[in-house]
Each structure stands twice: as C-alpha cells, then as structure tokens.
Amino acid sequence: xxxxxxxxxxxxAKEIQIVAIHDIGDIKTNTHLLKYDSAxxxxxxxxxxLSNDTFTVGTGDNLWTVKSLEGRTxxxxxxxxxxQIDIVLESTGAFRRKLVLAPxxxxxxxxxxxxxxxxxxxxLLSVPSLDEIDGVIVVGVSTNDLRKEMKCISAAxxxxxxxxxxxxxxxxxFEVVCGFLTTVHxxxxxxxxxxxxxxxxxxxxxxxxxxxxxxxxxxxxxLPKVIPGLKPGSMDGLSIRVPIITGSLVEVTAVVKKSCTxxxxxxxxxxxxxxxxxxxxxxxxxxxxxxxDIRSNPFSSIIDSISTKAIQxxxxxxxxxxxx
Numbered sequence: 597x598x599x600x601x602x603x604x605x606x607x608x609a610k611e612i613q614i615v616a617i618h619d620i621g622d623i624k625t626n627t628h629l630l631k632y633d634s635a636x637x638x639x640x641x642x643x644x645x646l647s648n649d650t651f652t653v654g655t656g657d658n659l660w661t662v663k664s665l666e667g668r669t670x671x672x673x674x675x676x677x678x679x680q681i682d683i684v685l686e687s688t689g690a691f692r693r694k695l696v697l698a699p700x701x702x703x704x705x706x707x708x709x710x711x712x713x714x715x716x717x718x719x720l721l722s723v724p725s726l727d728e729i730d731g732v733i734v735v736g737v738s739t740n741d742l743r744k745e746m747k748c749i750s751a752a753x754x755x756x757x758x759x760x761x762x763x764x765x766x767x768x769x770f771e772v773v774c775g776f777l778t779t780v781h782x783x784x785x786x787x788x789x790x791x792x793x794x795x796x797x798x799x800x801x802x803x804x805x806x807x808x809x810x811x812x813x814x815x816x817x818x819l820p821k822v823i824p825g826l827k828p829g830s831m832d833g834l835s836i837r838v839p840i841i842t843g844s845l846v847e848v849t850a851v852v853k854k855s856c857t858x859x860x861x862x863x864x865x866x867x868x869x870x871x872x873x874x875x876x877x878x879x880x881x882x883x884x885x886x887x888x889d890i891r892s893n894p895f896s897s898i899i900d901s902i903s904t905k906a907i908q909x910x911x912x913x914x915x916x917x918x919x920x
Contacts, residue, residue, distance in 0.1 A: 760819060
C-alpha cells in the first residue's frame with residue numbers, strides 16, 4: 597500500500613488523488629513508514645501531520661490532504677460512502693475472498709467486496725483472489741480484459757506480473773506446451789524474524805533472515821487466466837523465500853513447440869520491449885546485474901538476457917529457460 601501511494605504520487609499526481617489510507621498503525625507511524633522505507637529509501641516529498649487523523653503530502657498547487665484511518669475496521673464498515681471514494685486499493689492481503697452474509701443479511705465474514713458495500717465504486721485487489729473475481733488484470737498482458745462494468749479486479753501477484761510478460765512472448769512467438777517456474781523471492785512480512793509457532797506453513801515458521809525457505813506460489817494458477825492458449829495445469833512451480841528485503845527473481849523453464857535458439861528467444865523478448873503492449877512493462881538488459889540493481893525499478897519484469905538458455909528436444913521443439 598505504501599509503495600502504491602508513492603508510485604501514484606510520483607507518476608500520476610495530476611490524474612489521481614489518494615484521499616484516505618486505512619492501517620492498523622496510528623498516523624505518526626503511518627506517515628513515518630511512508631517517509632522512510634528500508635528497501636526503497638526516503639520519500640522525497642514533504643509530509644506534515646495536521647491532526648490525529650489528517651496529514652498532507654507536497655506543497656502548493658500539488659498538495660494532497662489525506663485522512664489516516666486507524667484500527668482494524670473491516671472493509672464493509674469503512675466510511676467510503678460519505679467520503680465519496682471511487683476506488684479502493686485493498687493491499688492488506690487479509691481479504692482475498694468475497695464477504696459472506698449471515699441468514700439475517702448481516703456480514704458474517706468480511707471480504708474484499710465489503711468495500712463496495714461500504715460505498716466505494718471499485719476495488720483493486722493487490723494479490724490473487726482465492727475465489728472468482730470480476731477480472732484478473734496483469735498490465736500489458738491482460739489489460740484488454742478490463743471492462744467498465746467490473747467492480748472488483750485483481751492485479752495478480754508480483755511473481756505473476758514478472759512472469760506473465762515472458763510467457764506471453766514465448767506463447768505468441770514459440771507456442772508454450774508446458775513448463776516450470778521458480779521464484780526466488782525476497783522475504784515478506786508474513787514471515788518470522790526468529791523461529792516461532794505462528795505460521796501454518798511450517799517452513800515459514802522458521803527465521804526469514806537466515807534461511808532459504810521453499811514454499812508455494814499461486815502464479816501457476818493465475819497464468820492460464822491471463823495468457824490465451826495456455827492450458828490450466830500446463831505450468832507448475834514453487835517459490836523460494838530468501839534473506840533479502842527486495843529484488844526478486846523469476847525463472848521459467850518451458851517446452852515450446854517451435855525450434856528456436858537463445859538468440860531468437862532473446863530477440864523476441866527484446867522486440868517486445870520496443871513495441872506493442874509490453875512497452876514500459878517489460879525491460880531487457882545485457883548487463884551482468886544483481887538483485888540490488890533492480891531496486892525501485894518501475895518495470896514489472898527485467899529480462900536477464902545473458903542467462904537465457906535453449907536446448908533442442910530430439911523429438912521436436914525446444915526446452916527454453918528465461919530469467920527475469
């Protein structure tokens with residue numbers, strides 16, 4: 597949520613205004629964490645606290661006044677109607693299903709669409725939903741699936757946003773049959789600093805700071821929803837959480853129908869960065885970069901072209917590996 601706030605402010609301050617945030621922290625904590633970020637550095641604009649629930653960002657004609665709502669109020673009970681909220685970015689990760697109503701019509705279990713019940717017009721979920729949602733929109737990949745009548749959409753996951761542009765190019769140029777994916781993923785705040793009995797995933801109950809932790813990824817389920825022609829079940833994979841704070845890597849190994857070389861695969865990926873729907877989404881480098889080199893990079897996916905591999909399959913087709 598804080599990074600989305602920064603991105604909107606830096607790139608779309610004239611088109612969009614964030615008027616409220618809702619977090620469990622108080623306004624002093626929320627503004628401090630917005631200003632100082634351990635992974636991405638200091639926010640460059642001026643932030644001022646006006647009261648116990650209001651702060652400003654910026655100065656002069658480009659000043660935002662933002663309400664800071666504190667506590668654990670569920671989505672359906674937030675004051676979005678009276679605040680005339682157009683769109684809610686649901687980025688807590690806690691509400692990945694629709695709300696469930698009790699027989700008397702009251703909310704039994706709140707959900708991401710609780711924001712609609714509270715008066716918002718649209719909801720953008722920053723993670724994959726765990727039920728059927730109006731749409732899954734990966735920018736540059738399934739952008740054309742967006743419809744005005746959709747009320748709740750998912751932006752998928754960071755892994756999917758990195759992976760889907762690659763698979764889109766491989767599918768369109770070489771026809772993907774099946775494949776495996778591995779995401780070497782920076783640790784996240786649902787993990788544990790020191791071993792403790794908190795997480796239902798026993799591996800993620802171990803210390804994030806000193807372990808490589810294999811776990812699952814939902815990207816394999818989301819990909820067929822956003823890549824035309826990719827069959828459900830044709831991709832599988834896993835995530836390995838590693839002790840870094842940001843700068844993750846996705847590796848995809850795919851069987852494609854067409855015979856192709858490393859140069860042809862890289863050529864197709866590079867061309868996709870220069871024209872078409874992936875311009876500004878997919879990037880390409882021939883430099884020997886490492887994870888810290890992509891910190892705060894605005895692209896969804898940065899192809900590490902010197903790691904691309906291709907092996908001809910004797911019975912036809914090619915086994916291709918791409919890192920991004």
